[in-house]
Amino acid sequence: MKVYDEKHLKNIVLLGAPKSGKTLLAEDMIFEAGITHRRGTIEGQNTVSDFHEIEHERGNSIFATVLHTEWRDYKINIIDTPGFDDFVGEMVSALRVADTCVVVINAQNGVEVSTELIWNYADQFNKPVIFAINQVDHPKSNFDDALESLKQSFGNAVTQMQYPVNQGEGFDAIIDLLKMVMYKFPAEGGKPEKLPIPESEKEKANRLHNELVEKAAENDEKLMEKYFEQGTLDEDEMRAGLKLGMIHHDVFPVFVMSAKKNMGSGRMMGFIDNVAPSPLEAKPETTIDGKEIAFDSTKPTALFVFKTHLEPNLGKLTFFKVISGEVTSSSELINSQTGAVEKFHQLFIMDGKTRNPVDKLVAGDIGATLKLKDTYTNQTLHAKGFDVTINPIEYPEPRIRTAIVAQSKGDDEKIGEVLTKIHQEDPTIEVGYSRELRQLIIAAQGEMHLAVCKWFLENMYKLHVDFVTPRISYRETIRKPAQAMYRHKKQSGGAGQFGEVHLKIEPYVEGMPEPTEFSVRGKEVVDLEWGGKLVFYNCIVGGVIDARFIPSIQKGIMEKMEQGPVTGSYVRDVRVMVYDGKMHPVDSNDISFKIAGMMAFKEAFMNAEPTLLEPIYDLEILVPEEIMGEVMGDLQTRRSMIMGIDSKGKYQVIKARTPLAELDRYSTTLRSLSQGRASFSQHFTEFVQVPFEIQQKLAKELHEVEMA
Ligand SMILES: Nc1nc2c(ncn2[C@@H]2O[C@H](COP(=O)(O)OP(=O)(O)OP(=O)(O)O)[C@@H](O)[C@H]2O)c(=O)[nH]1
Numbered sequence: 001m002k003v004y005d006e007k008h009l010k011n012i013v014l015l016g017a018p019k020s021g022k023t024l025l026a027e028d029m030i031f032e033a034g035i036t037h038r039r040g041t042i043e044g045q046n047t048v049s050d051f052h053e054i055e056h057e058r059g060n061s062i063f064a065t066v067l068h069t070e071w072r073d074y075k076i077n078i079i080d081t082p083g084f085d086d087f088v089g090e091m092v093s094a095l096r097v098a099d100t101c102v103v104v105i106n107a108q109n110g111v112e113v114s115t116e117l118i119w120n121y122a123d124q125f126n127k128p129v130i131f132a133i134n135q136v137d138h139p140k141s142n143f144d145d146a147l148e149s150l151k152q153s154f155g156n157a158v159t160q161m162q163y164p165v166n167q168g169e170g171f172d173a174i175i176d177l178l179k180m181v182m183y184k185f186p187a188e189g190g191k192p193e194k195l196p197i198p199e200s201e202k203e204k205a206n207r208l209h210n211e212l213v214e215k216a217a218e219n220d221e222k223l224m225e226k227y228f229e230q231g232t233l234d235e236d237e238m239r240a241g242l243k244l245g246m247i248h249h250d251v252f253p254v255f256v257m258s259a260k261k262n263m264g265s266g267r268m269m270g271f272i273d274n275v276a277p278s279p280l281e282a283k284p285e286t287t288i289d290g291k292e293i294a295f296d297s298t299k300p301t302a303l304f305v306f307k308t309h310l311e312p313n314l315g316k317l318t319f320f321k322v323i324s325g326e327v328t329s330s331s332e333l334i335n336s337q338t339g340a341v342e343k344f345h346q347l348f349i350m351d352g353k354t355r356n357p358v359d360k361l362v363a364g365d366i367g368a369t370l371k372l373k374d375t376y377t378n379q380t381l382h383a384k385g386f387d388v389t390i391n392p393i394e395y396p397e398p399r400i401r402t403a404i405v406a407q408s409k410g411d412d413e414k415i416g417e418v419l420t421k422i423h424q425e426d427p428t429i430e431v432g433y434s435r436e437l438r439q440l441i442i443a444a445q446g447e448m449h450l451a452v453c454k455w456f457l458e459n460m461y462k463l464h465v466d467f468v469t470p471r472i473s474y475r476e477t478i479r480k481p482a483q484a485m486y487r488h489k490k491q492s493g494g495a496g497q498f499g500e501v502h503l504k505i506e507p508y509v510e511g512m513p514e515p516t517e518f519s520v521r522g523k524e525v526v527d528l529e530w531g532g533k534l535v536f537y538n539c540i541v542g543g544v545i546d547a548r549f550i551p552s553i554q555k556g557i558m559e560k561m562e563q564g565p566v567t568g569s570y571v572r573d574v575r576v577m578v579y580d581g582k583m584h585p586v587d588s589n590d591i592s593f594k595i596a597g598m599m600a601f602k603e604a605f606m607n608a609e610p611t612l613l614e615p616i617y618d619l620e621i622l623v624p625e626e627i628m629g630e631v632m633g634d635l636q637t638r639r640s641m642i643m644g645i646d647s648k649g650k651y652q653v654i655k656a657r658t659p660l661a662e663l664d665r666y667s668t669t670l671r672s673l674s675q676g677r678a679s680f681s682q683h684f685t686e687f688v689q690v691p692f693e694i695q696q697k698l699a700k701e702l703h704e705v706e707m708a
């Protein structure tokens, strides 16, 4: 297989709302270039991209799939991504290594909620964007509305390159505004005939062509001058202008196609060859210490791993982009995170599940290898002596969490192990045993994401599990000062135990003045693992408690803070002044003071108006205008505080603060309220006091759990 240099490589990612036609478009692209000899269909479950059994079962993409096509003198690496935002992790990984985004729009729907979300990512990565308005053969296709919705959402940079002559069932012709020809397709699609623009379309085509010329000229002063002198630009000049515009996000070219009828993908590939930036023209990669690495095959090797996948009967496939230098089928590289040496034995260009062996890949290219020992998504492999770590991908936070239990007890450990493997492949799934909640918690992007995870456990690993509602991490704190003393005394037989501790506790707030009522001999500020602080003061005077017992008192207090007196939840934000006590010359020891400290703390805590805090999350919900009311109504039933409402294109963004306890399966509710047309993100913001009635109920419930 031919090795393409960095000038002749293009890396694109297919993005777009669910069912817009990305997978089918990828199928067209590789068929047109002769990589495959038959076009699969979604319904026939035989596309190159959707090759996993679970994708067939569900009828949509779940994984990002790497394919390639060779069009004219260029190699285009294509990554087809899933549209459902449950699988956003796959999309973000693919976006990270692509140099151009092709955002597929369904001509029946125009911009959808998912398009807006995808846009946020494309924009954040600052990658050039091409829009492909697909499905123009559909009886309900409305190209003009779809184009208008693009302009409304993404502004003036939306640049029309083409329009369909006869959309709907009879669709078979496109007017191209750059080349000023009409492409007319045979009934089976494929290679079109190039025809002159018919008389009836001339006026419209000329007008739109002039707009396009102007748009191309705007991106460069020299082109602008030329345009004023000549009144127009030639094709090459237009390409140069459009390329600059694409790189700077001033131009988002819009193409027309029908993936189903195989019409239009060839012209877009030609444009990608000639205009979309190559890795050399794209923004250089950056390392974690802020250095730039240009795609240069003459430099030492560095690879960025953007995906790993465990294939049954095959082993682990590692997908990477060559950031610098070149990689061969026998390279030896170092994992920058672990320092481990990874030896390559094979090198592939992938087309779905087909592995095409190659000897070498150069900077800018995307490839895969098998059986690397210890390398995972987001890691860098580099040549010896070229010590770099490429900036890792930042994945969005999980939006749904559940506790997971094995149907047969003995499987618990195995489930933990398998889930850790799943997390290594898909970092948007987080897994961990919560010591606090005493549950194995799995956090993911949505119901469908969880279902896929369960499918894997059951089908690949024969592990049967149930999802159960997870407990909530509450915190305990106090609202007023209180004092207590405790004497621990045991004098029956053998060595006795004796320790007496007097202490005062107070709510701790950042920046509060130091205590004045005691004489402070020592102070320790403990940043608690679970958030908040314990500030511990030793105020013992006259040696009534020996200095060597003070750490034991603190230890006893810490132990109680790990299992709060009210509900067994973690305690936070208290300060403790140990100001008096007693020792026994023989019987006092560490354990006695630990117990005395713990018990005195517990008693003081219960008298200090203990309160329960609950985790609050910031939500950002993207919804179509017409269902705003319902979504807001639902939020109100969840003890939410609405923080603001903004509009974004034809959508509204609701910002709210909601207790985690009220967010159980929110993604499911939102999906059914909106028929899948809304989306949300969430992140933890703070702990706040639980309303009194709820606290009483919880204190009882949680204490029962604790005692069980
Ligand atoms: N009429 C028509 N149908 C299309 C076209 N492209 C795709 N479809 C149909 O739309 C459905 C979804 O197509 P896919 O290619 O799976 O869409 P996708 O964007 O990959 O979907 P996800 O993987 O779920 O995000 C299938 O039933 C296709 O046959 C098109 O150009 N015209």
Ligand SMILES: [Mg+2]
Pocket: 022, 023, 024, 050, 060, 061, 080, 081, 082, 083
């Ligand atoms: Mg798909």
